[in-house]
Amino acid sequence: MNLSIDASFMEQSITDFLNNKFPGKVLGDYTYRGQFSLYVTADALYEIALALKEEAALSFDFLVDICSVDHLGKAWESEGRYEIVYTLLSLEHTYRFMLRVKIADHTVAPQSLCDIWHSANWLEREVWDMMGIEFKKHPNLTKIVTDDDLEGHPLRKDFGLVYEEPQFSHNHDEVLITPDNPNH
Amino acid sequence: MTLNMGPQHPSTHGVLRLVLELDGETVVSCKPILGYLHTGIEKEMETKLYYKSLPMTDRMDYMSPMSNNLGFCLAVEKLLGIEEEIPARAKWVRVLMAEMTRINSHLVWLGTHALDLGAMSMFFYTFRDRELILDMYEMLSGQRMMATYFRIGGLMLDVPKGFDKAVRKFIKYQPGRIDEFEDLLNNNRIWQMRTMGVAKISAEDAINCGLTGPSLRGSGVKYDVRKAFPYSDYDKFDFQVPIGKSGDVYSRYLVRMFEMRESLKIAEQAIDGLPEGSHIAHVPGVVLPPREDMLGKMESLIYHFKIITDGFKVPRGSVYVPVESGKGEMGFFIDSDGTNIPNRVRVRPPSFVNLSALAKLVKGRLLADVVAAIGSIDIVLGEVDR
Amino acid sequence: MGLEEKIPDGIALTTLDAMVNWARKRSVWPLGFGLACCAIEMMSTIASRFDMARFGMEVMRSSPRQADLMIVAGRVSNKMVPVLRRLYDQMPNPKWVISMGACASCGGIFNNYAIKQGVDRVVPVDIYVPGCPPRPEQLIDGILMLYKKIEKESVKRPLITQPNAQTQDERPGEVSGQPHRNPSGELNK
Numbered sequence: 001m002n003l004s005i006d007a008s009f010m011e012q013s014i015t016d017f018l019n020n021k022f023p024g025k026v027l028g029d030y031t032y033r034g035q036f037s038l039y040v041t042a043d044a045l046y047e048i049a050l051a052l053k054e055e056a057a058l059s060f061d062f063l064v065d066i067c068s069v070d071h072l073g074k075a076w077e078s079e080g081r082y083e084i085v086y087t088l089l090s091l092e093h094t095y096r097f098m099l100r101v102k103i104a105d106h107t108v109a110p111q112s113l114c115d116i117w118h119s120a121n122w123l124e125r126e127v128w129d130m131m132g133i134e135f136k137k138h139p140n141l142t143k144i145v146t147d148d149d150l151e152g153h154p155l156r157k158d159f160g161l162v163y164e165e166p167q168f169s170h171n172h173d174e175v176l177i178t179p180d181n182p183n184h
Numbered sequence: 185m186t187l188n189m190g191p192q193h194p195s196t197h198g199v200l201r202l203v204l205e206l207d208g209e210t211v212v213s214c215k216p217i218l219g220y221l222h223t224g225i226e227k228e229m230e231t232k233l234y235y236k237s238l239p240m241t242d243r244m245d246y247m248s249p250m251s252n253n254l255g256f257c258l259a260v261e262k263l264l265g266i267e268e269e270i271p272a273r274a275k276w277v278r279v280l281m282a283e284m285t286r287i288n289s290h291l292v293w294l295g296t297h298a299l300d301l302g303a304m305s306m307f308f309y310t311f312r313d314r315e316l317i318l319d320m321y322e323m324l325s326g327q328r329m330m331a332t333y334f335r336i337g338g339l340m341l342d343v344p345k346g347f348d349k350a351v352r353k354f355i356k357y358q359p360g361r362i363d364e365f366e367d368l369l370n371n372n373r374i375w376q377m378r379t380m381g382v383a384k385i386s387a388e389d390a391i392n393c394g395l396t397g398p399s400l401r402g403s404g405v406k407y408d409v410r411k412a413f414p415y416s417d418y419d420k421f422d423f424q425v426p427i428g429k430s431g432d433v434y435s436r437y438l439v440r441m442f443e444m445r446e447s448l449k450i451a452e453q454a455i456d457g458l459p460e461g462s463h464i465a466h467v468p469g470v471v472l473p474p475r476e477d478m479l480g481k482m483e484s485l486i487y488h489f490k491i492i493t494d495g496f497k498v499p500r501g502s503v504y505v506p507v508e509s510g511k512g513e514m515g516f517f518i519d520s521d522g523t524n525i526p527n528r529v530r531v532r533p534p535s536f537v538n539l540s541a542l543a544k545l546v547k548g549r550l551l552a553d554v555v556a557a558i559g560s561i562d563i564v565l566g567e568v569d570r
Numbered sequence: 571m572g573l574e575e576k577i578p579d580g581i582a583l584t585t586l587d588a589m590v591n592w593a594r595k596r597s598v599w600p601l602g603f604g605l606a607c608c609a610i611e612m613m614s615t616i617a618s619r620f621d622m623a624r625f626g627m628e629v630m631r632s633s634p635r636q637a638d639l640m641i642v643a644g645r646v647s648n649k650m651v652p653v654l655r656r657l658y659d660q661m662p663n664p665k666w667v668i669s670m671g672a673c674a675s676c677g678g679i680f681n682n683y684a685i686k687q688g689v690d691r692v693v694p695v696d697i698y699v700p701g702c703p704p705r706p707e708q709l710i711d712g713i714l715m716l717y718k719k720i721e722k723e724s725v726k727r728p729l730i731t732q733p734n735a736q737t738q739d740e741r742p743g744e745v746s747g748q749p750h751r752n753p754s755g756e757l758n759k
């Protein structure tokens with residue numbers, strides 16, 4: 001970011017490296033507001049991440065974040081309902097970029113990155129808990145932040161906010177706080 | 185033996201619960217259980233206009249509210265592509281307050297950490313100093329903790345009269361206090377025995393676990409978002425990033441103490457060189473027009489009404505913007521679908537990721553060291569669970 | 571005239587209620603139970619500038635069995651509800667609850683699947699302290715109000731009936747919708 005020549009050089013070398021090593025697995029690139037990301041296929045993600053980490057010239061040794069987006073109901077949903085974004089950082093080059101995966105369904109998720117980065121463990125668990133994406137070969141894909149009684153995955157678009165109407169004197173009778181009111 | 189610690193336990197810094205597997209006093213395994221403070225903030229943000237999400241960011245990492253505000257504002261500004269428009273004055277006040285927030289966060293950390301390790305008086309000393317920072321918050325915004333002083337496009341208001349005096353007074357007063365804290369702790373035998381060599385983590389492990397902030401730098405990795413990816417004019421300030429050597433509780437403590445001094449330095453530069461000018465960008469349709477304009481001009485009134493009721497549309501795209509908060513790299517990933525409501529707001533929680541390394545830190549150590557380890561990675565449950 | 575003249579020096583008369591309430595009021599020990607942001611303000615209240623020790627409350631007990639007052643400082647998530655209830659049940663009578671902050675009182679700015687909309691659905695609340703977070707002065711004001719309330723209580727006939735723990739669980743509209751869990755996650759019943 002501080003050296004723009006560096007950044008474009010890095011972009012080029014990542015793209016070339018991945019295209020050489022994994023032909024056909026890189027689906028495209030995407031740059032928005034100067035932030036570079038690559039779309040890759042879900043099945044090759046594990047190998048790609050491992051290669052990016054181990055390639056000495058790139059050395060993406062830091063997994064910053066794993067996050068997921070639900071595109072349900074959007075015009076571009078057909079490209080894949082869920083998008084998983086892996087933010088990688090190379091401490092040596094001080095360069096950050098994102099690997100993105102689009103999947104149609106929560107069951108066709110990429111393989112877990114737990115063996116590569118220890119931090120992936122909890123981040124993936126959180127993605128599963130909040131969005132229900134079932135990473136393959138994850139050692140312990142269980143609830144991490146939500147209540148044990150909660151069914152479903154809150155961040156999905158088809159999971160409502162479960163908004164509770166506040167009770168005032170003017171709507172006292174409409175909003176009844178009783179045990180059998182489903183909202184309460 | 186299995187021991188349950190928390191969720192109501194004074195030294196878990198909130199409502200963390202640990203299930204510890206013990207062999208005598210040695211920890212065999214440690215399983216943190218989270219979620220006792222899960223607030224659904226990320227979901228709630230998906231239902232709100234951009235500017236309405238701002239107050240919620242304060243309440244995530246409530247030790248450093250202004251840093252969170254800054255991260256969110258920067259992310260939305262980047263999405264909108266208006267970073268260039270932010271006036272220098274706003275940027276410098278942001279830096280100043282972000283550094284004050286870091287000191288605030290470290291002071292609370294020092295007080296509670298020392299309290300856990302048996303040095304009760306630290307708690308009273310640090311909270312006394314912290315009040316001075318809260319007074320500054322109050323001067324700026326009227327609120328003591330959750331100031332929401334940064335707005336998308338700049339600041340809520342210009343700094344009030346007498347603010348620079350308060351800051352200068354604090355900058356002059358605080359270094360002596362930090363010396364005093366160090367005098368009390370550094371050569372204290374109990375403190376040394378409870379922190380030196382405890383909960384060590386090597387640089388490779390720290391990177392592998394994704395540690396950020398002082399916890400990473402304590403292991404000797406020089407990574408600070410302020411230096412690596414300067415935001416908000418941080419590249420114009422002269423400061424150092426301290427790194428520790430041994431990666432134990434003591435070196436993390438030293439790193440934080442040094443950071444407080446550096447923050448004071450940055451704050452001094454910021455208040456000395458505070459540029460003149462407007463405190464908020466002029467971007468019609470995104471930033472609220474000035475109050476005086478609104479009373480006189482029709483367009484301003486309309487913009488005001490539009491922004492308040494409808495918000496503003498943000499072009500489709502997604503960005504990830506990190507800031508260095510007191511705990512580590514606090515990142516905001518915002519995905520916009522082109523409407524006035526974000527499609528997804530993801531917070532990269534530093535404490536959450538740091539906490540995932542806890543099991544590694546305490547394995548094979550004594551039970552008492554667990555308390556030291558939790559304190560040293562400086563977690564805030566509000567942000568771990570969100 | 572009256573009894574006072576007949577009794578020897580050094581003896582004062584009062585009612586049992588006044589005596590007991592005076593004693594109770596001067597040594598309310600709060601339970602150190604911080605949940606979220608409000609807990610930090612609660613800590614400020616104890617710490618140097620505001621100094622809760624002036625009211626005989628400086629000892630934050632970490633064990634509910636030694637505490638009289640529960641200050642619910644922060645938002646209560648659904649996962650925390652059983653724990654909170656259990657802590658309340660473990661506190662010995664007489665006990666009081668202060669709900670500190672908007673979240674504990676009514677859910678505050680969070681109204682979603684995770685947050686209980688008010689802690690008064692779980693435990694009976696004596697004093698509500700509004701604010702997000704309330705200033706320490708506000709909390710102190712709340713505590714002083716609680717003192718006034720304690721003064722009016724009677725040993726024989728407490729103002730708030732506090733049924734024992736078993737029956738409280740079944741009060742309608744409170745926790746009955748929730749399966750009751752102990753902290754390790756198993757169902758209690």
Ligand code: SF4
Binds near residue numbers: 243671673678702
């Ligand atoms: S009332 Fe405000 S400060 Fe208190 S817990 Fe809720 S959000 Fe935090």
